[in-house]
């Protein structure tokens with residue numbers, strides 16, 4: 004593993020809404036290493052976007068609050084950084100790709116201008132140089148006829164093409180960290196594949212670290228080095244792709260994996276995790292997953308589980324890993340996977 | 350675009366046709382109009398009406414003549430103003446009305462935009478509340494009530510500005526302000542909502558993620574996008590200005606079309622009422638059409654719609 | 661990381677059943693749309709204060725004319741043009757029955773030898789302004805509510821039919837709407853009033869002719885949106901008859917847009933009535949509405965400003981209150997505005 008480039012420590016973030024305080028992030032820890040791709044998975048509302056937006060300090064000012072925690076980037080705490088300092092980081096050191104390419108470009112500004120903006124801002128490019136660089140970038144992300152395209156408006160581009168433009172913007176200044184918040188969810192399958200390939204390709208060239216948010220575990224297996232599983236505003240399990248896919252420890256991860264359509268298409272019925280996500284207005288005492296956990300124990304209702312170490316790279320927050328916990332049998336399909344893992348055949 | 354435009358123009362013509370027919374048949378068939386109460390008219394007026402509308406002709410002929418005259422721009426002659434043609438009376442009085450209307454529209458939208466932008470930039474602060482409150486006042490208080498109060502306090506009590514009449518710029522200040530409150534309110538509210546929506550859109554987040562400052566985001570990305578749809582409220586604004594101008598011109602004794610219209614209503618000068626009605630309708634329909642076209646020109650999404658889409 | 665938890669008692673690791681908890685989670689009622697909206701409106705201080713003020717004005721519109729001992733129509737020239745005079749408050753130096761005449765304060769009540777108190781003064785015919793203002797408020801509100809109600813009925817019906825029938829019916833109905841809405845409502849109203857005999861009914865009718873269009877539009881829009889939603893589709897496949905479907909599913913969902921729209925048509929109707937009365941084609945004497953009172957007051961406002969200012973204040977308060985409530989409800993129902 005390379006050098007640590009980003010370190011998130013015990014992050015707590017709340018939103019103040021009319022209904023009360025939504026504790027969206029309740030103690031998130033993770034590290035990001037140079038050149039790696041970290042996938043963050045978890046159901047809707049688990050706090051993936053909020054976590055990553057906080058790294059760029061892009062949460063809505065009027066109702067969000069970072070209650071505590073640290074986000075260390077290049078020896079500085081982003082939580083404490085001023086807006087001015089953030090402006091130097093955004094788009095240069097850290098940049099972002101959003102879910103919906105149809106809405107993430109300014110409809111009344113030409114594509115060229117939108118790509119040139121960060122170049123002129125951070126790269127000290129003159130206008131003519133920026134234009135040249137933009138043409139290069141468009142070519143790099145696989146947009147044909149860049150000379151014509153540079154003068155066009157977003158609505159003249161298809162969804163996949165737009166996402167390429169967004170990637171060009173994000174990579175314009177060769178950032179150290181690229182945050183991709185479900186970059187392929189809104190695209191159809193063939194385009195999805197192309198965009199993923201493009202991202203992997205460019206990552207090699209620019210040597211950037213990627214935080215990749217997705218719902219789709221299939222995509223995770225394809226792009227990620229490590230995976231963090233989020234539930235109810237926390238990371239409940241983190242490990243390498245193999246560890247998460249073939250030796251999962253947290254019952255929520257079991258559920259997630261079971262609900263993934265199998266690649267061989269054998270299972271005709273998809274598993275659904277019963278119950279609904281926790282109410283972040285009044286987060287439960289103990290383990291937030293307990294009410295939906297088939298293996299729940301008394302202690303799950305009383306005390307939040309700490310991160311138990313499974314290996315140097317693998318941690319999970321479930322009391323099942325406590326020495327005093329009874330041995331439980333994971334669901335059959337998980338056991339099958341684990342078996343493959345122990346045999347080393349993946 | 351061309352197809353859309355043709356469609357709009359056809360609607361415009363239908364609308365005008367209906368309004369013109371409506372005025373004709375209302376005047377023709379309903380009691381209380383000069384066509385019905387011929388005995389109320391002076392002999393001279395009766396002769397004029399007779400000549401003009403051929404009251405003894407069969408109805409379809411009268412209707413056809415009426416419509417042809419309108420198409421030619423002939424709106425009949427006035428009773429109260431020595432039988433002058435309505436069209437020339439309108440032309441004579443259009444100056445003050447247009448001056449007033451444009452001043453109010455111009456000042457109103459500019460102040461309104463500024464208020465709205467401030468409110469959105471400082472959302473949920475006292476600046477926002479203040480601007481929103483002003484906008485509610487502007488939208489709620491009828492312009493004639495505001496005009497009358499202005500006239501009393503600023504004109505009569507404080508004597509800062511001339512109470513009434515039309516003799517130069519200082520005379521236009523109070524009526525302009527009175528007329529402008531509605532455009533101010535409309536523009537401010539619209540701009541605030543629109544900007545807040547724009548601010549919550551993904552492309553603004555992306556603009557921030559590029560390292561733009563708040564001010565840069567607002568100026569380069571947000572305001573332009575919020576301004577474009579503002580064009581759509583210019584139509585309703587024009588309607589309200591027309592409504593407002595009638596009473597405002599009357600209150601400040603301004604020799605405009607509105608004042609003449611109100612006077613004609615009070616003196617039953619039907620040719621002027623009908624003529625002005627058709628004229629107003631024409632003006633409005635044209636303004637709305639222009640607004641539509643303008644929107645198409647300014648918004649690249651519409652400007653290029655149906656154009657070259659590649660993949 | 662796990663060292664501190666080593667000595668936890670074994671009982672804590674007994675499995676527990678989570679079935680009941682799951683049920684709880686699922687059964688926990690989601691805030692219903694209307695309730696959610698109500699919570700938001702309640703937080704909007706402007707809307708709540710406006711509602712209280714409006715309630716007060718409604719009550720005054722009903723009982724106000726009887727609170728003063730004077731008949732709103734009774735003329736008494738010996739008591740004409742009196743300024744406001746209110747017991748108790750008069751000691752504060754306001755509403756004390758005096759009036760500036762050439763820079764000098766003089767007690768008009770004394771000059772005219774009037775013993776009674778006229779809270780809002782009297783007009784040039786010696787009629788009591790207090791009872792007339794509330795009578796006028798009553799008439800203005802009556803016209804506005806009536807117009808809004810009729811607008812609502814026509815608009816909702818038109819919108820429902822148009823949206824629900826769809827296809828060619830919808831197409832034709834939309835074209836008709838487009839043409840009618842192209843006609844400036846001011847012009848229709850003025851033309852109608854020139855022809856109908858001025859009065860409460862004719863003003864209402866004149867306003868309704870174009871007033872219902874906005875409602876028809878939003879209702880149709882909403883129907884089209886709701887029509888595609890699952891539960892409508894579901895009950896359609898289950899064979900529910902169209903009418904029952906309409907009432908059971910659509911109307912509750914439509915209530916939001918209907919209420920919001922109505923909250924804005926009422927003040928615009930009040931404005932229109934006042935406007936028409938002010939240019940002299942609204943209600944005719946001796947009938948009183950806020951518009952006619954302002955018009956009357958305007959004739960003499962240089963000398964007797966209270967005759968104009970008091971009804972102006974009342975109409976402004978009503979219009980501002982309605983608009984604030986309308987805004988409050990609209991923001992509450994608008995999902996875009998939530999955070």
Ligand SMILES: Nc1ncnc2c1ncn2[C@@H]1O[C@H](COP(=O)(O)OP(=O)(O)OP(=O)(O)O)[C@@H](O)[C@H]1O
Nearest residue numbers: 018025027046047048049050051052053063283999
């Ligand atoms: N602006 C906001 N105001 C209030 N609450 C918010 C806001 N943004 C997010 N939240 C809350 O924070 C929680 C986490 O949201 P987040 O967007 O991070 O979820 P997510 O994991 O990205 O889900 P998805 O997969 O749907 O994108 C949710 O419960 C959400 O309701």
Ligand SMILES: [Mg+2]
Nearest residue numbers: 051052053184
């Ligand atoms: Mg998200």
